[in-house]
Amino acid sequence: MIDAEGVKKQFGPRVILRGVDVKVETGETFVLIGGSGSGKSTFLKSCIGLVRPDSGSIIVDSMDITKLRDEESIAKYRRKFGYLFQEAALFDSLTVADNVVFGLRYLRPDISETKYRAIATDKLALVGLKGIEDLKPSQLSGGMKKRVSLARAIAAEPGYVLYDEPTTGLDPIMSDIINDLILDLKKKLGVTSIVVTHDMKSAFKIADRIAMIYEGRILQVGHPDVMKITNNEMVRQFVEGRSEGPIKMKLKEYD
Amino acid sequence: MSEAATTTAESPSLLEAMGGRALNVAESMGQFTMLVRSSLFWAIRAPIEWRQTVTQMLHIGVQSAPVSILTSLFTGMVLALETGSSFINLFNEPVFTGTIVSFAITKELGPVMTAVVVSGRAGAAIAAELGTMKVTEQIDALYTLGTDPVRYLVIPRVIAFLIVLPILSIFSDFAGVFGGGLVGYLKLGIPPNIYWHEVFDHLDTEQFFHGLVKTFFFAFCISFISCFKGIFTRGGAEGVGRATTEAVVYSMVSVLVADYFITAILVAIGIT
Ligand SMILES: Nc1ncnc2c1ncn2[C@@H]1O[C@H](COP(=O)(O)OP(=O)(O)OP(=O)(O)O)[C@@H](O)[C@H]1O
Ligand SMILES: [Mg+2]
Numbered sequence: 165m166i167d168a169e170g171v172k173k174q175f176g177p178r179v180i181l182r183g184v185d186v187k188v189e190t191g192e193t194f195v196l197i198g199g200s201g202s203g204k205s206t207f208l209k210s211c212i213g214l215v216r217p218d219s220g221s222i223i224v225d226s227m228d229i230t231k232l233r234d235e236e237s238i239a240k241y242r243r244k245f246g247y248l249f250q251e252a253a254l255f256d257s258l259t260v261a262d263n264v265v266f267g268l269r270y271l272r273p274d275i276s277e278t279k280y281r282a283i284a285t286d287k288l289a290l291v292g293l294k295g296i297e298d299l300k301p302s303q304l305s306g307g308m309k310k311r312v313s314l315a316r317a318i319a320a321e322p323g324y325v326l327y328d329e330p331t332t333g334l335d336p337i338m339s340d341i342i343n344d345l346i347l348d349l350k351k352k353l354g355v356t357s358i359v360v361t362h363d364m365k366s367a368f369k370i371a372d373r374i375a376m377i378y379e380g381r382i383l384q385v386g387h388p389d390v391m392k393i394t395n396n397e398m399v400r401q402f403v404e405g406r407s408e409g410p411i412k413m414k415l416k417e418y419d
Numbered sequence: 420m421s422e423a424a425t426t427t428a429e430s431p432s433l434l435e436a437m438g439g440r441a442l443n444v445a446e447s448m449g450q451f452t453m454l455v456r457s458s459l460f461w462a463i464r465a466p467i468e469w470r471q472t473v474t475q476m477l478h479i480g481v482q483s484a485p486v487s488i489l490t491s492l493f494t495g496m497v498l499a500l501e502t503g504s505s506f507i508n509l510f511n512e513p514v515f516t517g518t519i520v521s522f523a524i525t526k527e528l529g530p531v532m533t534a535v536v537v538s539g540r541a542g543a544a545i546a547a548e549l550g551t552m553k554v555t556e557q558i559d560a561l562y563t564l565g566t567d568p569v570r571y572l573v574i575p576r577v578i579a580f581l582i583v584l585p586i587l588s589i590f591s592d593f594a595g596v597f598g599g600g601l602v603g604y605l606k607l608g609i610p611p612n613i614y615w616h617e618v619f620d621h622l623d624t625e626q627f628f629h630g631l632v633k634t635f636f637f638a639f640c641i642s643f644i645s646c647f648k649g650i651f652t653r654g655g656a657e658g659v660g661r662a663t664t665e666a667v668v669y670s671m672v673s674v675l676v677a678d679y680f681i682t683a684i685l686v687a688i689g690i691t
Binding site: 271 | 457460461464548552555556557559560562563564565566567
């Protein structure tokens, strides 16, 4: 279970998170939606300790990442997670295959190095990629990088996976393949996950619950069916993707 | 009157600027100390990444060997030319040219010139590479994959530097002394056997050691500063550029400053 309470974060004078409360049950797929720049990635990074919140607590399996200080216990905490970066963050000095199996050496010493190649091929197949094991990340398209990064995040079969926009930049068919993969990981391995996404179709397909973040707080949490028929005007506007409504984006006015 | 008024008007912002600067320096010093501490932690607690270390040794060696040997060769040549021609003026003969060149090169110029060249070559490369990794979140990715940037990136580079810099320095020593002999023979008419006699009659292992000890300290300075600048890069491509320049400048300055203090200590304990 991931239990975040009162998570606050500001960068300099800009307050990003004003007290986020999120409780993700074991085996649940929790989808986080919200405007661009609303702090979704910041929250996801807080969960794994890449960003240190100013206050609040994030407890996973009775360890509170915001209280951990020594490098060993932080490392132990992080080992529970797989993390898909929004911008892929592949190691550009390594081949695709080496990228995918990179974490195994540290996270899964029980797996022998002779199996790495097969595992890389296997995980790449899961995300719909074939025959690119020996390419360098610079030779891949944006969507391919994203999928290699996803393969890397799940290679060690972590119990928790944090996905930062898994379907962004993918074509509709590939997006759906990734949706199925996320559902599969949940069903077969009981993975607990938080998915940040702008893709409403994907959100409604994979979510057990959807939460919307707005102005640094969780505006509403609920079952996808509830979110579809919500009375909250702001959530409605966001889910339906309308420019008119209570949420005003700061734009230059044309006349 | 008006002058006083402007000073009072300006002094808060000046103070603020100085205070801000001091805070930045203090913060950087803190982060640097943390990096060194964390390196010690990982060096003790986790196996060394030998594959990375060897790759880095090759990188640093191959990148820097040609330049550092060339630099040293010409330093030896110009030293021989300067001392030889001065001594011809003073004593009518270029006596002790070999002694002076070999002393200056092995104790001082070989190690220092090598360190300066390597700062500019390998130090810059490290800062640029780690800086790029930082701004593209590859450093964060290391954390999420069960390792640590200090363990995976910093320690291999520091060890590689500790091994490669002394070797490069020894090559440079040879190149410098050889360059001196070459100029001595071709321009000053010193017969090679006399030159080598002058070199080896006065040079002993202690002097050689004096030079070598320095290189280990230089290796620490350059590798930690370059890694530090890389890992703490902020602000996109522009930040990477800034980190790279700063890494080179700070490495070079720290090498020259450290050089004086290490020499002072070595002299004080009698290794001269
Ligand atoms: N390291 C940082 N330093 C300063 N400001 C930051 C930093 N990281 C994020 N921010 C700011 O925090 C805000 C939230 O960023 P974040 O990346 O969490 O947004 P997001 O919700 O993921 O947006 P998107 O949907 O576009 O990915 C942004 O306004 C950004 O400028
Ligand atoms: Mg984001």
